[in-house]
Amino acid sequence: MTVPDSPQIIIPFTPVPFARQRHDGWTRRTQQRFIDALGALGSLGQAARAVGMTRASAYRLRARPGADSFAAAWDQALDIGRARMFDVAMTRALDGHTTIRITRGGAFTLEPGIARYLVAAAIRDAPPLPASKAP
Numbered sequence: 001m002t003v004p005d006s007p008q009i010i011i012p013f014t015p016v017p018f019a020r021q022r023h024d025g026w027t028r029r030t031q032q033r034f035i036d037a038l039g040a041l042g043s044l045g046q047a048a049r050a051v052g053m054t055r056a057s058a059y060r061l062r063a064r065p066g067a068d069s070f071a072a073a074w075d076q077a078l079d080i081g082r083a084r085m086f087d088v089a090m091t092r093a094l095d096g097h098t099t100i101r102i103t104r105g106g107a108f109t110l111e112p113g114i115a116r117y118l119v120a121a122a123i124r125d126a127p128p129l130p131a132s133k134a135p
Helices: 028-041 044-050 055-063 068-095 116-124
Strands: 097-102 108-113
Touching: 028 044, 028 068, 044 055, 055 068, 068 116
Parallel strands: none
Antiparallel strands: 097 108
C-alpha cells in the first residue's frame, strides 16, 4: 500500500546493537526503513513486510536489550502512521467513491457516492485526541 503525496517523516533513533550482523537480518538500514514504513503505513504487519521481515521478528527486536530508542521511534512512527491513515480514510470517505454495477448482459453503470461505511470505520478507529489543557 502506498500513500500518495505523503512527505517522509524522519524519526531519529539509535538502532538496536548486535554483536554479529546478519545480511538478511535487522541491519541498521533495515531498522530505519522499518520505522519509515511504519510512519508511512500505520500498520506493523505492512511495515514489516515492506522491509522483508515478520511482525514476530519486529517484536523480538523491540524486546532486545538496548532497544529503548528503537521502541520509542516505533511508538512515534505508529502514531504518525495511524493519524495519516485516518486522514486518508476520511478523505476517501468524504470525497466519495465510485461503485461499478455490471448487469448480466455486460452493461455497466458508475455510481458515485459518499462511502458512509468508511466514515463510520474512520471515526470508530480515529486516533485519540490530545488531552485538553483546560484550566
